[in-house]
Amino acid sequence: MRFEARKKIPLLVLLCTPITAVIIALVLCSGLIVASGASVIEAYTLVVKGSLGSMFALSETFARATPLILTGLAAATAFRAKLWNIGMEGQLYAGALITAVLGGGILSVITASWVLIPILMFVGAVAGALLMLGPAWLKVRFNIDEVVVTLLLNFIMLLFVSMMIEGPMRDPLGFGWPQSAPVVDEAVLPKLVARTRLHSGLLIGLGAAVLLWFMNSRATWGYESKAVGINSLASHFAGLPVKWIMLRAGIISGMLAGLAGTCEVIGLKGYMTLDISPGYGYTGIVVAMLGQLHPIGVVVSAVFVAGVFVGADAMGRTLGVPSYIADIVVAVSLLCVLIGMFLAQYRVRR
Amino acid sequence: MSPNGSRNTVLRLNEITKCFGTLRANDCISLEVQRGEVLALLGENGAGKTTLMNILFGHYVADSGSAEVFGKILPPGSPRSALASAIGMVHQHFNLADNLSVIENVMIGTEPLLAVRSKHAEARRRLAELTERFGLLLNADAIVGTLSVGERQRVEILKTLYRKAQILILDEPTAVLTPQETESLFTTLGRLNQEGLSIVFISHKLDEVMRVSDRVVVLRAGQVVAERETGSTTRNELAELMVGREVPQPLRKPQKAGDSVFELREVSVREGSKPLLDGINLIVRESEILGIAGVSGNGQKVLADLGSGLLCPNDGKLRLFGADVTTPRPRNFVRAGVARIPEDRHASGIMTDMAIWENMISERYRDEFSTWGLIRRGKAINETKKIIHDFDVHCEGPMALTGQLSGGNIQKLILGRALALQPKLIVAIQPTRGLDVGAVAYVHNQLLEARRQGVGVLLISEDLDELLALCDRIGVMYQGKLTPTKITESLSIQGIGMLMAGQWQEIGYAV
Numbered sequence: 001m002r003f004e005a006r007k008k009i010p011l012l013v014l015l016c017t018p019i020t021a022v023i024i025a026l027v028l029c030s031g032l033i034v035a036s037g038a039s040v041i042e043a044y045t046l047v048v049k050g051s052l053g054s055m056f057a058l059s060e061t062f063a064r065a066t067p068l069i070l071t072g073l074a075a076a077t078a079f080r081a082k083l084w085n086i087g088m089e090g091q092l093y094a095g096a097l098i099t100a101v102l103g104g105g106i107l108s109v110i111t112a113s114w115v116l117i118p119i120l121m122f123v124g125a126v127a128g129a130l131l132m133l134g135p136a137w138l139k140v141r142f143n144i145d146e147v148v149v150t151l152l153l154n155f156i157m158l159l160f161v162s163m164m165i166e167g168p169m170r171d172p173l174g175f176g177w178p179q180s181a182p183v184v185d186e187a188v189l190p191k192l193v194a195r196t197r198l199h200s201g202l203l204i205g206l207g208a209a210v211l212l213w214f215m216n217s218r219a220t221w222g223y224e225s226k227a228v229g230i231n232s233l234a235s236h237f238a239g240l241p242v243k244w245i246m247l248r249a250g251i252i253s254g255m256l257a258g259l260a261g262t263c264e265v266i267g268l269k270g271y272m273t274l275d276i277s278p279g280y281g282y283t284g285i286v287v288a289m290l291g292q293l294h295p296i297g298v299v300v301s302a303v304f305v306a307g308v309f310v311g312a313d314a315m316g317r318t319l320g321v322p323s324y325i326a327d328i329v330v331a332v333s334l335l336c337v338l339i340g341m342f343l344a345q346y347r348v349r350r
Numbered sequence: 351m352s353p354n355g356s357r358n359t360v361l362r363l364n365e366i367t368k369c370f371g372t373l374r375a376n377d378c379i380s381l382e383v384q385r386g387e388v389l390a391l392l393g394e395n396g397a398g399k400t401t402l403m404n405i406l407f408g409h410y411v412a413d414s415g416s417a418e419v420f421g422k423i424l425p426p427g428s429p430r431s432a433l434a435s436a437i438g439m440v441h442q443h444f445n446l447a448d449n450l451s452v453i454e455n456v457m458i459g460t461e462p463l464l465a466v467r468s469k470h471a472e473a474r475r476r477l478a479e480l481t482e483r484f485g486l487l488l489n490a491d492a493i494v495g496t497l498s499v500g501e502r503q504r505v506e507i508l509k510t511l512y513r514k515a516q517i518l519i520l521d522e523p524t525a526v527l528t529p530q531e532t533e534s535l536f537t538t539l540g541r542l543n544q545e546g547l548s549i550v551f552i553s554h555k556l557d558e559v560m561r562v563s564d565r566v567v568v569l570r571a572g573q574v575v576a577e578r579e580t581g582s583t584t585r586n587e588l589a590e591l592m593v594g595r596e597v598p599q600p601l602r603k604p605q606k607a608g609d610s611v612f613e614l615r616e617v618s619v620r621e622g623s624k625p626l627l628d629g630i631n632l633i634v635r636e637s638e639i640l641g642i643a644g645v646s647g648n649g650q651k652v653l654a655d656l657g658s659g660l661l662c663p664n665d666g667k668l669r670l671f672g673a674d675v676t677t678p679r680p681r682n683f684v685r686a687g688v689a690r691i692p693e694d695r696h697a698s699g700i701m702t703d704m705a706i707w708e709n710m711i712s713e714r715y716r717d718e719f720s721t722w723g724l725i726r727r728g729k730a731i732n733e734t735k736k737i738i739h740d741f742d743v744h745c746e747g748p749m750a751l752t753g754q755l756s757g758g759n760i761q762k763l764i765l766g767r768a769l770a771l772q773p774k775l776i777v778a779i780q781p782t783r784g785l786d787v788g789a790v791a792y793v794h795n796q797l798l799e800a801r802r803q804g805v806g807v808l809l810i811s812e813d814l815d816e817l818l819a820l821c822d823r824i825g826v827m828y829q830g831k832l833t834p835t836k837i838t839e840s841l842s843i844q845g846i847g848m849l850m851a852g853q854w855q856e857i858g859y860a861v
Contacts, residue, residue, distance in 0.1 A: 238712035239680030
């Protein structure tokens with residue numbers, strides 16, 4: 001069996017492949033649902049209802065999608081330049097931590113929301129970028145593997161956050177729970193839909209996606225990243241500043257992940273906890289790959305992944321099927337999409 | 351086709367046809383290989399040589415037609431049965447495990463996967479016998495990764511002999527070899543031939559075909575256009591048969607050189623304490639082509655990097671268009687008017703997964719093809735269309751992926767990109783390596799045309815014929831040193847050969 005590259009892939013095939021792949025993944029996963037003793041149709045109906053079936057379900061799905069869009073974009077930005085940032089989780093926590101510190105009243109001279117919120121977002125993004133700056137610099141200067149460095153920084157960051165909110169940042173009115181003092185009211189992001197958890201961080205994520213899409217397709221910035229990602233040797237020969245381009249991709253990537261942390265603190269919770277992210281940084285990698293590193297694809301796949309998680313929670317509550325099934329659905333979907341895209345690009349010959 | 355040669359015919363292809371989409375890669379090809387002969391399969395890139403051999407070897411299945419080995423029909427699509435019927439193939443790109451030893455590489459695949467113990471001693475004995483018999487000198491325990499390209503090729507040949515191949519197919523075997531290694535390959539082929547093996551030698555290099563083969567089958571556009579006894583044909587006839595028209599020979603008219611455009615004075619480059627370039631002096635002038643000869647790996651790559659702005663010398667002066675350059679940068683070189691043609695077009699010339707238009711602007715996207723940080727796509731595409739038209743690039747258009755083009759077309763694109771700058775200096779290293787006759791002639795004429803218009807050219811090549819045909823002056827590199835350049839007409843091939851081998855004192859040069 002051999003694989004021949006197809007000369008041209010029709011756009012329709014490119015669009016249909018991920019959809020078909022996800023359907024195949026759902027069929028594959030139905031075996032597990034049967035094994036846990038529930039009806040497949042009923043289970044998937046509940047997943048769809050629980051994620052899209054009501055205003056509340058929709059708001060939950062999009063609230064969950066918001067950080068995933070940002071971490072997904074962070075991964076896509078770095079991966080496009082072949083910089084493997086696995087540290088979005090840590091960068092998210094860095095952004096969240098600094099937001100909780102500054103939002104907690106230190107900046108009380110600023111009383112206007114429209115000034116305070118952008119400041120917090122900027123600072124959160126910078127914190128994420130600073131955490132990524134080290135690994136990216138080590139990569140371009142000494143060719144030290146960024147996967148290992150960013151991955152290990154995640155644990156360091158998580159332990160640091162733990163130290164801070166168990167210690168100096170612990171909320172004195174928090175009944176001893178490991179959480180920070182809440183941010184001031186002026187720092188809280190407005191809700192998009194009243195009495196739900198859906199906040200205007202979603203708009204930030206969508207705005208970032210559109211901006212990145214534009215930059216990738218039209219700007220020298222995106223051209224440079226793509227060129228370096230495809231062939232850094234040829235890019236260097238042509239005179240592109242390869243090291244700077246990789247460093248820049250790392251900085252933007254860290255900024256997006258840090259921004260995700262800020263949005264979770266001032267949008268969703270209002271304070272900082274140790275479990276502010278149930279692995280959004282890692283799931284962002286899956287989201288980016290599912291979305292083929294395309295900013296709009298990232299938005300679609302973030303909503304899909306969030307929907308599967310939210311829907312699976314609802315299903316788990318009703319049917320007693322373990323909601324871990326959501327992880328399996330997402331993982332199998334990713335594999336199916338990757339295989340599907342491979343088959344779309346190559347023809348199998350005997 | 352000779353109907354009488356049936357007894358000695360070891361391999362017969364009957365009317366093989368293979369289509370890829372609308373392209374007829376092989377169109378009703380029939381040929382025979384006799385016992386103990388060297389058959390050359392001559393054709394340009396894309397003529398269908400490799401497709402034909404891949405069908406024979408079971409990598410492709412033919413749409414129609416059949417292959418017979420020793421009178422038996424070969425089942426299509428089965429490399430295993432091709433191997434079993436004593437056909438061995440040495441590909442252009444070797445299939446060797448770099449981290450294993452020679453003997454392990456030779457034994458791979460000849461033993462059952464779950465064999466209780468491997469028959470190392472027996473294999474070693476047979477390998478020793480084979481190396482002895484065919485003069486393929488190799489240390490059986492050497493790790494393949496440490497071997498030179500020529501030695502690796504010997505391992506590939508040994509692999510096929512170890513499997514008792516009677517018919518050996520070599521696909522472009524000299525493409526990766528130095529002149530010396532080529533020489534030693536030809537000696538080996540002679541030995542194999544004497545022992546009664548049949549050899550199919552796939553090539554587009556006329557001189558090699560003339561030298562090594564007994565019979566030539568010429569392929570063009572998927573068809574057999576001619577079959578000749580090598581003894582009764584000429585190089586020119588084969589060239590015409592292969593290309594289908596007369597091949598223009600490069601014609602260099604005498605011309606007066608102008609001012610210096612590129613100059614190195616006592617330039618040294620070191621890697622750690624190891625000298626890569628050692629006290630190099632050279633001047634390239636307007637309206638002349640300066641050639642640098644030498645066996646690969648004697649510092650030519652470093653010299654090319656210097657001329658491309660990729661490298662800063664440790665010592666000495668680098669002057670470009672009369673001005674000192676202290677911090678060379680590729681972008682500054684391009685802006686100053688240096689056209690650069692890299693050695694490895696796929697690795698450093700282009701981004702294969704990008705569209706042609708994106709590759710065409712890679713050197714200048716900051717200058718002409720963007721405003722306010724946004725790419726001027728329309729302008730870039732128009733410029734690309736112009737390059738495609740002017741340089742006769744065969745492709746679907748500016749939006750096609752560059753990696754899908756043939757080597758010759760990619761080289762035309764790189765030339766087009768470089769020459770679109772209206773350069774005053776061209777730095778080219780191995781610009782015709784791996785190209786077919788037509789594309790080579792095209793590149794040569796472009797370089798000569800640039801020279802006529804007053805451009806200075808630094809041409810670094812391992813192809814002596816190319817250098818002698820094109821260059822006004824030639825210098826030879828050996829172990830990071832460069833001989834003083836001499837007028838081409840005053841040099842002999844033997845003299846250059848001795849300089850390439852490092853025998854400088856014998857001809858009166860100081861080392």
